[in-house]
Amino acid sequence: MMTREIRIIPLSEMPAFVGALMQGHKVLAPTRNDDGLCVFAWLAAPEQADWTCGIPQVPPKQAFLPRTEILFTYHREKGRETITPPPAPEPQIALGLHPCDVQAVKVLDAVFSAEPSPDQPYLARRAATTLIGRGFTEQDPLVFCRELGIDPMDNRDCDAFLVPLAGGQAEHTTSRMALEILTDKGVALRLAYDGFPKAGVEDLAAIAEARKQSAARGVPLLDMAVIQRRLENIFNSDLWNRIHEPCVGCGACAFLCPTCHCFDIQEEVMGQDGARVRVWDTCQFDLFTRHASGHNPRLSQKERSRQRIMHKFSYGVGKFHIPFCVGCGRCIAVCPAHNDVRQILKEISDFK
Ligand code: SF4
Ligand code: SF4
Numbered sequence: 576m577m578t579r580e581i582r583i584i585p586l587s588e589m590p591a592f593v594g595a596l597m598q599g600h601k602v603l604a605p606t607r608n609d610d611g612l613c614v615f616a617w618l619a620a621p622e623q624a625d626w627t628c629g630i631p632q633v634p635p636k637q638a639f640l641p642r643t644e645i646l647f648t649y650h651r652e653k654g655r656e657t658i659t660p661p662p663a664p665e666p667q668i669a670l671g672l673h674p675c676d677v678q679a680v681k682v683l684d685a686v687f688s689a690e691p692s693p694d695q696p697y698l699a700r701r702a703a704t705t706l707i708g709r710g711f712t713e714q715d716p717l718v719f720c721r722e723l724g725i726d727p728m729d730n731r732d733c734d735a736f737l738v739p740l741a742g743g744q745a746e747h748t749t750s751r752m753a754l755e756i757l758t759d760k761g762v763a764l765r766l767a768y769d770g771f772p773k774a775g776v777e778d779l780a781a782i783a784e785a786r787k788q789s790a791a792r793g794v795p796l797l798d799m800a801v802i803q804r805r806l807e808n809i810f811n812s813d814l815w816n817r818i819h820e821p822c823v824g825c826g827a828c829a830f831l832c833p834t835c836h837c838f839d840i841q842e843e844v845m846g847q848d849g850a851r852v853r854v855w856d857t858c859q860f861d862l863f864t865r866h867a868s869g870h871n872p873r874l875s876q877k878e879r880s881r882q883r884i885m886h887k888f889s890y891g892v893g894k895f896h897i898p899f900c901v902g903c904g905r906c907i908a909v910c911p912a913h914n915d916v917r918q919i920l921k922e923i924s925d926f927k
Contacts, residue, residue, distance in 0.1 A: 581756070581779070581782070582773060582774065583751055583775075584771050585750065589621075589626060591621070592771070595767035596764065597618065600666045600668045601667040601668070602617070602668045603615055603635055603668070603670065604623070605631045606618065606625050606628075612632055613628035613629065613631040614631050615634060616633070624671065630676070630905065632909065634831060634832070636679065636834075636835075638700075639704065640687075640838070642854065644696065645661050646661070646853055647661065647851055650847055650849075651848075663703075667703055669706050669707065670709075671709045673727065674708055674727055675723075675903045680706065682901070687701075687836070706733050706734050707734065707735045708730055709739070709752075710739060710789070712749075719904065721902070722794055722797045723797060725902065726789055728789035736757060737753070737754055739785075740782070753778060754768055755782075802892075803888060806889040809926055810885075814922060814923070818880055819879075823912055824861070825911060826857040828905075831905045832905060832906055834901060839853070839854050858873070858879055858882045859876075888923075900916065
């Protein structure tokens with residue numbers, strides 16, 4: 576992607592930059608909650624953006640697919656219904672996304688723009704969003720995005736991108752951010768970044784060096800074609816007994832996964848008025864597939880655990896040519912049963 580321009584923002588000036596972004600935009604960014612946990616949340620003040628966070632435990636998908644969303648409201652009178660769509664989405668910025676979370680947005684884009692029924696609420700919100708990614712020089716031991724071809728310094732699919740830079744040769748902690756402007760949406764943020772200096776020759780060299788060092792940490796890629804083929808052949812294998820056995824079906828892995836997008840549709844009716852509401856759901860719950868008749872095609876946790884893996888690494892790859900996993904490691908960090916998707920992928924690859 577062609578970089579339009581690069582500005583240098585001292586870390587101490589980031590609140591001023593974020594404050595300027597908040598003029599006219601809702602801003603979702605990494606922040607710490609009351610328990611000190613890093614989460615993506617809507618900012619109430621620019622100082623809440625926390626640049627010491629790694630990959631926040633709560634992903635940024637709520638910016639694109641809210642936990643609860645009114646699709647439309649309606650009023651019934653004399654046998655007639657009047658339907659009112661929700662207001663148009665406000666302009667918003669998803670700020671500080673790790674490159675794996677940016678690729679998770681591309682997964683959501685693929686799913687929600689698929690024909691024959693592209694999802695209009697999603698697409699409207701996506702069009703109103705400016706994506707500002709952020710590079711990472713250190714890697715969490717649970718993060719395996721490199722094995723899925725995502726470099727933590729990769730700015731692809733972003734409107735703008737922050738590259739953390741150390742102060743000088745003797746200094747290794749981040750003291751400034753290089754803001755790369757990459758698209759027209761990025762250029763539209765000019766009022767927020769215009770007061771900061773353009774990158775000089777030394778800054779450009781530091782950015783290139785950061786990318787070079789990150790690329791040098793490359794690892795062998797997981798062979799998705801092999802994993803997909805293997806999954807097609809082991810649908811009925813005993814392997815799933817082993818994989819599902821520790822799972823308690825809590826759904827945490829799905830709710831915190833940046834690519835999981837299952838939802839339920841509910842009607843909320845009061846007298847003559849009502850609303851059709853979309854809420855997050857997960858294939859890890861028994862109720863998700865239970866029919867009105869009581870029949871459930873995924874009766875046990877074995878079928879539900881298998882579905883999650885099949886959807887991520889077989890159905891997604893077959894239909895959209897991308898895995899529905901970006902290697903963020905959140906599901907590994909939160910699983911109370913210590914299920915590890917990396918281990919599951921290894922067992923699938925090795926299965927004879
Ligand atoms: S977080 Fe772990 S225990 Fe909970 S549903 Fe996911 S795999 Fe099962
Ligand atoms: S499956 Fe786990 S590692 Fe993969 S994207 Fe989802 S939360 Fe991240």
